[in-house]
Amino acid sequence: MSRPIEDKELSTVPPGSGMVPAAIGEVDRLRVLDHLSGGIAVCHADAFLYVNAALVKMLGHESQEALTGVHRVSEIVGAPSFEAWAEASSREASQQSWRRADGVCVRVDVTLTPMTIGGQSVRVALVRDVTAAWHAQAQRQQTERLATVGSLAAGVAHQLNNPLAYVVANLDFLTEALPAFLLETTSGGLDDLLDAMADAREGAERVARIVRDLHAFSRVEDEPRELVDVHTLLDSACASVDGELKERGKLIKVYEQVSPVEASPSRLAQVFSNILFNAVQAIPEGAASRNEVTVHTYNDDQEGVVVIEIRDTGVGMSPAVKARIFDPFYTLKPSGEGTGLGLTACLAIVHGQGGRILVDSDEGRGSTFRVQLPAAAATGRRNVVSGFAPKPAARPPRILIVDDEATLLASLKRALSRDMDVVLAESAAETLELLEKDQRFDAILCDIMMPDVTGIDLFEQIAKTHPELAERFVFMTTGAASPGVRQFLDGVGLPRLHKPFDLGELQRLVQLRAEAEAGGAR
Numbered sequence: 203m204s205r206p207i208e209d210k211e212l213s214t215v216p217p218g219s220g221m222v223p224a225a226i227g228e229v230d231r232l233r234v235l236d237h238l239s240g241g242i243a244v245c246h247a248d249a250f251l252y253v254n255a256a257l258v259k260m261l262g263h264e265s266q267e268a269l270t271g272v273h274r275v276s277e278i279v280g281a282p283s284f285e286a287w288a289e290a291s292s293r294e295a296s297q298q299s300w301r302r303a304d305g306v307c308v309r310v311d312v313t314l315t316p317m318t319i320g321g322q323s324v325r326v327a328l329v330r331d332v333t334a335a336w337h338a339q340a341q342r343q344q345t346e347r348l349a350t351v352g353s354l355a356a357g358v359a360h361q362l363n364n365p366l367a368y369v370v371a372n373l374d375f376l377t378e379a380l381p382a383f384l385l386e387t388t389s390g391g392l393d394d395l396l397d398a399m400a401d402a403r404e405g406a407e408r409v410a411r412i413v414r415d416l417h418a419f420s421r422v423e424d425e426p427r428e429l430v431d432v433h434t435l436l437d438s439a440c441a442s443v444d445g446e447l448k449e450r451g452k453l454i455k456v457y458e459q460v461s462p463v464e465a466s467p468s469r470l471a472q473v474f475s476n477i478l479f480n481a482v483q484a485i486p487e488g489a490a491s492r493n494e495v496t497v498h499t500y501n502d503d504q505e506g507v508v509v510i511e512i513r514d515t516g517v518g519m520s521p522a523v524k525a526r527i528f529d530p531f532y533t534l535k536p537s538g539e540g541t542g543l544g545l546t547a548c549l550a551i552v553h554g555q556g557g558r559i560l561v562d563s564d565e566g567r568g569s570t571f572r573v574q575l576p577a578a579a580a581t582g583r584r585n586v587v588s589g590f591a592p593k594p595a596a597r598p599p600r601i602l603i604v605d606d607e608a609t610l611l612a613s614l615k616r617a618l619s620r621d622m623d624v625v626l627a628e629s630a631a632e633t634l635e636l637l638e639k640d641q642r643f644d645a646i647l648c649d650i651m652m653p654d655v656t657g658i659d660l661f662e663q664i665a666k667t668h669p670e671l672a673e674r675f676v677f678m679t680t681g682a683a684s685p686g687v688r689q690f691l692d693g694v695g696l697p698r699l700h701k702p703f704d705l706g707e708l709q710r711l712v713q714l715r716a717e718a719e720a721g722g723a724r
Contacts, residue, residue: 235254237255238254238256239256240256240328240329240330241253241254241256241257241260241261241310241327241328241329241330241331242254242256242257242326242327242328242329243257243275243326243327243329244319244324244325244326244327245275245284245288245324245325245326245327246322246323246324246325247284248274248275248276248283248284249270249271249274249275250269250270250271250273250275251270251324252266252270253266253269253270254266257269257329260302260308260310260329260331261278261300261301261302261303261308262302262303262304262306263303268303275287277301278300278301279298279300279301280298280299280300280301280307288314288325291312291314291327292314292315292316292325296311296312297309297310297311297312297332297336298310298311298312300329308331308333309331309332309333309336309337310329310330310331310332310333311329311330311332312327312328312329312330313327313328314326314327314328315327315328373402375398376395376398376399376402380395406702427464427465427466427555428464428465428466428467429462429463429464429578430462430463430464430465430467430470431462432460432462432463432470432499432508432510432575433457433460433499435467435470435471435474436455436457436474436497436499436510438471438475439471439474439475439478440453440455440478440497442475442478442479443475443478443479443482446482447482447495448490449487449490450482450485450486450487450489450490450493451482451485451489451490451492451493451494451495451514451515452490452493452494452495453494453495453496453497454494454495454496454497455496455497456496456497456498456499457497457498457499458498458499458500458501459501460499460500460501460508460577461501461508461577461578462577462578463508463555463575463576463577463578464555464576464578465555465575466551466555468700469551469554469555470551470555470575472547472548472551473547473548473551473552473573474510474512474573476544476545476547476548477512477545477548477571477573478495478497478512479544480544480545480571481495481512481513481514481516481569481571482495482514483516484514484516484517484518484568484569485514485515485516485517486516486517492515493514493515493516494514494515495512495513495514495515496511496512496513496514497510497511497512498510498511498513499511501577502574505574506576506577507557507574507575507576507577508574508575508576508577509572509573509574510572510573510575511570511571511572511573512570512571512573513568513569513570513571514568514569514570515567515568516568516569517565517566517568518563518564518565518566518567518568518569519563519564519565519569520565524561524563527545527561528545528546528548528549528559529546552573552575555575555576556575556576557573557574557575557576558573558574559571559572559573559574560572560574598621598622598623599621599622599623599644599645599712599713599715600622600623600625600642600643600644601618601622601623601624601625601643601644601645601646601647601712602625602626602627602633602636602637602643602645602646602647603615603624603625603626603627603647604627604628604629604630604633604646604647604648604649604652604657604660605628605647605648605649605652605678606628606629606649606652606653607649608628611626611628612626617705618705618708618709621709622709622712625643629652629654629655630652630654630655630656630657630659630660630663631655633648633660634660634663634664637664637667637668637671641668641670641671643671643674644674644712644715645674645675645676645711645712645715646664646671646674646675646676647676647678647699647708647712648660648661648675648676648677648678649677649678649679650677650678650679650687650691650698651679651680651687657677657678658687658690661675661677661694673696674715675696676696676697676698676699676711676712676715677691677696677697677698677699678698678699678700678701678703679691679698679699679700679701680700680701697711697715699711
């Protein structure tokens with residue numbers, strides 16, 4: 203034990219002599235560390251050789267002896283071993299959770315330095331309690347998240363309520379007017395009914411577009427990729443804006459021969475639709491003969507990409523606006539006409555497919571959006587998504603639709619029964635009972651999330667009893683799937699449809715599967 207230094211020993215040193223009394227060398231230097239506010243520990247071989255008073259207090263122990271020689275370092279720092287902790291902590295200062303005597307963890311900043319003391323290699327840890335700051339930061343982050351979610355919810359609710367209002371109004375009108383029209387007692391005519399249905403359809407499509415943007419923005423699910431013909435998707439996207447474009451300008455297509463790209467067809471179609479929709483909206487009404495939207499495709503062999511250019515002769519953008527167009531929730535559209543997520547979703551999708559989006563724009567001179575996607579390698583694969591022009595089957599396709607939503611089942615049956623033989627089931631149990639008697643289905647459309655027995659459970663049971671039917675599954679999802687569901691869908695490799703889906707897409711998919719079954723039968 204070091205001998206305490208007395209004042210008289212220090213008083214014998216002449217002032218200003220520069221001499222250091224030998225007695226100073228006998229000072230127990232570690233006792234000085236007890237007066238520091240930060241924690242200090244000297245560690246060796248998973249043991250505390252020394253801890254200062256601040257660290258003892260920080261960890262809630264009664265004395266230094268309660269830590270030194272009693273507790274293992276790895277036990278306190280929550281590491282699998284002392285070596286693992288020392289290696290990880292020596293790389294750089296890190297924030298860690300250390301266990302207190304009462305079992306509660308304290309958040310600390312740790313700086314670990316290797317030293318040699320008395321010829322022995324040790325680790326000296328400088329420990330600072332940041333629990334209060336960490337909790338405050340976590341609270342701020344939670345508050346910011348809640349504020350963001352609140353703003354998003356309010357904005358989305360506003361955007362959804364506008365189209366839903368006139369969807370409901372038009373449906374109410376149809377409910378009242380259609381019976382009278384059929385009895386020829388209505389004052390209105392067929393045109394009024396058709397206009398109401400068209401408006402309701404347009405409003406529902408607006409709701410679906412908002413949901414798709416949210417889905418892509420959140421990236422809750424990565425869809426499987428396949429070889430895609432971009433011209434087919436562009437044609438569909440152009441058709442979706444054709445009605446509104448007629449009032450503003452003309453559409454020009456300049457399609458060069460391009461390579462297929464490997465991407466998610468539905469997500470890529472969403473990108474083209476969103477950019478085209480913005481191009482149309484950028485052109486004021488009233489001068490259709492002077493304005494145009496041009497869609498130009500070509501290969502950039504030097505970069506190894508397929509380029510899709512969408513140009514408009516609209517109002518253009520200032521540099522300040524152009525710098526923010528991909529920011530979430532940023533929009534120049536009037537209140538109630540945009541969530542500011544469309545282009546954000548486009549950017550997320552294109553980056554997710556390995557591509558990029560470039561934008562050229564000047565005020566008063568229009569804008570050009572240039573989507574660049576990696577050209578697919580020439581691998582000899584032939585399953586390119588293109589054309590969607592299936593040959594007529596010898597008989598109407600026969601499909602089984604499984605969903606616990608009775609209203610959805612009834613709606614699908616009404617819409618599809620003209621071209622298909624449609625059978626419905628509201629539960630997995632009903633489906634299994636039905637398939638025991640009848641397996642003559644070209645496709646089985648199954649909701650992935652159902653109460654009691656999910657679509658996954660149903661698929662796995664059918665795969666055991668009727669493996670040939672399991673190959674005919676098409677899964678219907680809302681997009682809000684858990685990681686386990688996404689992993690299943692990616693692993694099983696079967697087609698999927700996102701609700702709300704386009705009936706034409708569903709019909710084409712079923713028709714193709716029916717042709718495949720017919721070909722296999724031959």
